Amino acid sequence: MLEEELNKLKETHTTPSYSSVTKNSQPSQNQKITNNVPAIIIKPTITQDSQVTKKEIQDTIDPKKINVSINSIQTSKHGCFVIKCNTEEGANKLMKETQKNKKLGEKYGIKLSQMKKPRIKIITSSTTMNKEEIEECSMKQNQFIGPDDDINVTFMKQINSGKQIIFAECSGTTFPKLMNFKRIYVGWERCPVYEDLNIPRCKTCHAYDHKDTNCRNKLTCPYCGGEHRSINAQRNTRSVVTAKNRWKNLQI
Template structure:
């Protein structure tokens, strides 16, 4: 019984840690998203891409707004309008039907020789399926999800990645999988908290991730294209983390140190660069959720 209680406690702790990764948000007011198009995460989950009105020649966004204001918008339900670089204006609608109505009005009234009207692709949400206690192929996982969870029978699912992990005190490893899932099922799966896979009821979490470089440990690029120096996740030294000989046991996050130095932020830097509680990581994760179809 003690072993069961201990295992349950550990599962609860891991669950809370993962949930806190994606819900905790640290505001970095000086940092701005470099990608030009953003949309609310709620609209992303609904599958509603923004409409981008982009001038073919560079101009101020205010000039684009002047031309937009010539169009009657009294019957259009608009969620948000924002200015972007090079005169582009991004329009977010409340529903797919509203978006289609707005896009049609823009196409009918804006000069096609002056403006391009486009819709970026909406990113597909991902779920993390954890603690699978048997080894399955990607196809087997998808088939079992559909067969054992009736409301997902007709869902469009794709297994992106399977990885192995071993929890403390366990003799055998378990597996986790990242699954792409349709917008209309995403929140329903998260609310269910678990999915049946084989003999397991596996916990489910938001699987949104942030691209990371394993050379400099920065974000939004890969080590293959990185022109920065190698950086240790523990001490910021110019060596691999597994080769670190710093015995001070005082970890320092290079990403947070950069934010403090370059942006003048007051951040806690005393953690490993791979920590899920890293303020910069949390901010990047939030921006990634907002970046729909950039």
């Protein structure tokens, strides 16, 4: 009898396995966590320091009371305060809580940032289809694109080779699928798809990632590195650099 009771106690007090613990500790499927969450921008109606805005918001709103998780916070120019939550549901909840607060609603303008859609370009031969027809073909002819996906053609451009570039925007769920397959069926064609990268280049210093209106660097010639405009570079220097660039493109 004693042995039977001991065995029953062992069965009821077994140590849980590592897999069972990790399984129970994982977030539920109902809580969708995504990086593509719009930020909340809080801008004062009067000119003030951004640290003042930050302090007033944090003293007034308690994320714990509304069950919201904050990914990051940062101050911006003109007294703005930017908050980013880990879910879109949390961002909407925090924005509503901030807007309904009379003290904050009268003093601050509160809005969600506009998320930019990924941009792509599709290379086709010259086609007579319009934008709506191309969008319809893209959605119906490609099995990996589901009903929740989205492709919107913005404009089309004819290039010298006789081919056509279709510029489009797509949803965040569609973009990785397109980059994975790298091809899309449009009409009678199987077209290559590329990410449409638009990296700004300064016309003053000719560096990337900023425009000449925001440039603080000195004037630089892209041909010889001199402190003058490219149009003033010596003709022989310009021709040598252009020839080298053409040779590099041929090797690629």
